[in-house]
Amino acid sequence: MSKPFARRWRLVLPLAGAASILLFWQFLIPAAGVPPYIVPTPARVAAVFAHDWSLLWGGFVPTLLESIAGFALGNSVAVLLAVLFVYNRRFEAAYFPVVLFFNTIPVLALAPVIILIFGLGMLPKIIIAAVICFFPTLVNMIRGLQAVSTSELELFRVLSATRAEVFWRLRLPRAMPYLFASLRIASATAVIGAVVGEWIGSDKGLGALIIQSTFNYQSDRLYAAIVVSSSLAIALFLIVVAVESRVIRYR
Amino acid sequence: MAEAIRARGLEIGYELETGPLSVLGSLDLTIAEGEFLTILGPSGCGKSTLLRVIADLLEPLGGALQVLGETPAAVRARRDVAFVFQDSTLLPWRTVRGNVELPLLVGRRSLGRQITTSVDELLALVGLAELANRFPHQLSGGQRQRVAIARALLCNPRILLMDEPFGALDEMTRDRLNDELLRLWRRTGATILFVTHSIMEAAYMGQRVLVLGANPGRVKTILDLRLSKDATGHCPREAPALVEAMGRLRQELARE
Numbered sequence: 071m072s073k074p075f076a077r078r079w080r081l082v083l084p085l086a087g088a089a090s091i092l093l094f095w096q097f098l099i100p101a102a103g104v105p106p107y108i109v110p111t112p113a114r115v116a117a118v119f120a121h122d123w124s125l126l127w128g129g130f131v132p133t134l135l136e137s138i139a140g141f142a143l144g145n146s147v148a149v150l151l152a153v154l155f156v157y158n159r160r161f162e163a164a165y166f167p168v169v170l171f172f173n174t175i176p177v178l179a180l181a182p183v184i185i186l187i188f189g190l191g192m193l194p195k196i197i198i199a200a201v202i203c204f205f206p207t208l209v210n211m212i213r214g215l216q217a218v219s220t221s222e223l224e225l226f227r228v229l230s231a232t233r234a235e236v237f238w239r240l241r242l243p244r245a246m247p248y249l250f251a252s253l254r255i256a257s258a259t260a261v262i263g264a265v266v267g268e269w270i271g272s273d274k275g276l277g278a279l280i281i282q283s284t285f286n287y288q289s290d291r292l293y294a295a296i297v298v299s300s301s302l303a304i305a306l307f308l309i310v311v312a313v314e315s316r317v318i319r320y321r
Numbered sequence: 322m323a324e325a326i327r328a329r330g331l332e333i334g335y336e337l338e339t340g341p342l343s344v345l346g347s348l349d350l351t352i353a354e355g356e357f358l359t360i361l362g363p364s365g366c367g368k369s370t371l372l373r374v375i376a377d378l379l380e381p382l383g384g385a386l387q388v389l390g391e392t393p394a395a396v397r398a399r400r401d402v403a404f405v406f407q408d409s410t411l412l413p414w415r416t417v418r419g420n421v422e423l424p425l426l427v428g429r430r431s432l433g434r435q436i437t438t439s440v441d442e443l444l445a446l447v448g449l450a451e452l453a454n455r456f457p458h459q460l461s462g463g464q465r466q467r468v469a470i471a472r473a474l475l476c477n478p479r480i481l482l483m484d485e486p487f488g489a490l491d492e493m494t495r496d497r498l499n500d501e502l503l504r505l506w507r508r509t510g511a512t513i514l515f516v517t518h519s520i521m522e523a524a525y526m527g528q529r530v531l532v533l534g535a536n537p538g539r540v541k542t543i544l545d546l547r548l549s550k551d552a553t554g555h556c557p558r559e560a561p562a563l564v565e566a567m568g569r570l571r572q573e574l575a576r577e
């Protein structure tokens with residue numbers, strides 16, 4: 071058995087790996103004769119951060135707001151609907167198939183529809199981000215709320231617990247790990263939703279920046295926008311993980 | 322002594338879509354308050370079902386059942402009956418203390434009385450005072466069952482229903498918990514119905530042993546061991562009377 075890495079190696083090695091690839095890229099791309107407007111070198115991308123900081127920031131803020139608002143909206147609706155479905159089987163039987171069908175529509179096909187209805191402001195992007203978060207959370211939350219065992223229900227019944235107590239003290243805490251599993255995914259997909267929305271109808275946000283710099287062959291800006299949007303997704307992910315570790319203190 | 326449980330022509334089972342499924346029929350049983358009754362029988366004979374009916378988790382299919390002279394529902398609402406499950410059923414997001422305190426948190430509206438038992442005293446009683454702030458996954462199987470027992474005792478139940486509480490434990494832990502439970506029983510004076518698969522456990526723990534048979538579910542016999550045990554209900558494990566009782570239980574179980 072190989073010995074586990076010391077802690078500091080676990081941080082140093084991935085950084086060194088990433089640095090080696092960046093270095094390789096920095097020198098290989100010009101050597102291969104690829105023009106910088108097709109693929110920029112890492113140094114040129116870094117320069118965008120130095121010179122065009124306000125441009126990136128201006129794109130970042132709307133995308134951030136749309137992602138967070140979409141994340142909150144989509145997941146809240148999903149959680150509420152999951153509770154309704156779990157407590158009302160007829161309602162579930164009637165509407166779950168509709169939701170299932172809705173989920174099969176690709177988000178790229180749905181986005182123009184939403185833009186048509188809600189116009190060009192932030193709202194349609196928030197809704198697209200919400201839609202993309204919604205379904206995994208709905209499914210996970212339904213599973214989580216139903217993940218109680220017979221003996222747990224019997225325990226609460228012997229204690230004459232009310233329905234509300236069974237919900238708050240048993241079903242909801244049981245569902246938390248399931249909920250957070252989907253919130254982790256949603257933290258990345260919410261950003262995707264916001265960016266896709268901005269592609270289709272916006273002059274603001276990272277999505278708009280990506281489209282504009284592509285059409286203008288400003289590949290360094292394009293790559294910088296990519297870095298910012300993936301950093302945004304990572305940051306949201308880390309926030310979810312941090313909240314999760316506070317909420318789920320066992321295990 | 323007053324009667325803890327009185328069943329006359331009791332029929333228990335499950336209401337299925339295809340009609341009622343009787344598991345155990347024409348059951349006549351009287352259990353005095355303060356008695357320790359063990360229930361022994363093959364898998365599927367209806368031991369858990371019987372406890373469920375007494376705890377008002379399941380309606381009887383027919384016959385009459387009185388618990389402490391009342392309906393099972395009234396007794397359950399007052400918390401005079403408590404249940405310990407085989408899988409301990411601790412909530413993983415609550416600490417040991419939090420699990421023991423669960424009865425203070427839920428179902429209080431129907432309770433109608435103050436719970437005066439101190440959680441700390443109870444934890445000390447089952448030997449868990451030091452582990453109060455641990456989470457269930459940080460406990461051994463035996464410790465987990467102790468938490469479940471402490472939780473069941475919090476409301477001072479007059480009837481304690483235990484469904485194979487030590488079934489998943491190794492023999493040494495089980496022996497130790499058996500003795501602890503007998504000690505708690507003497508201390509609390511509760512009536513205990515204790516389901517087990519172990520002939521040894523049934524004979525050692527019970528003042529009487531109810532032997533059930535399957536296909537069809539029925540009472541085979543009730544073996545009275547009170548004469549073999551001393552005033553506190555104790556009898557050493559290797560006592561001849563106990564060994565003999567185990568032999569008889571084995572025979573009863575094997576009899577068709």
Ligand SMILES: Nc1ncnc2c1ncn2[C@@H]1O[C@H](COP(=O)(O)OP(=O)(O)OP(=O)(O)O)[C@@H](O)[C@H]1O
Binds near residue numbers: 363370371
């Ligand atoms: N919820 C249920 N619905 C329908 N039938 C059930 C249900 N639970 C148990 N049964 C059936 O009732 C019979 C008695 O079950 P029970 O759980 O009381 O047996 P048991 O004596 O406790 O067995 P074991 O020793 O394996 O725990 C079994 O045949 C079982 O299949």
Ligand SMILES: [Mg+2]
Binds near residue numbers: 370
């Ligand atoms: Mg059983």
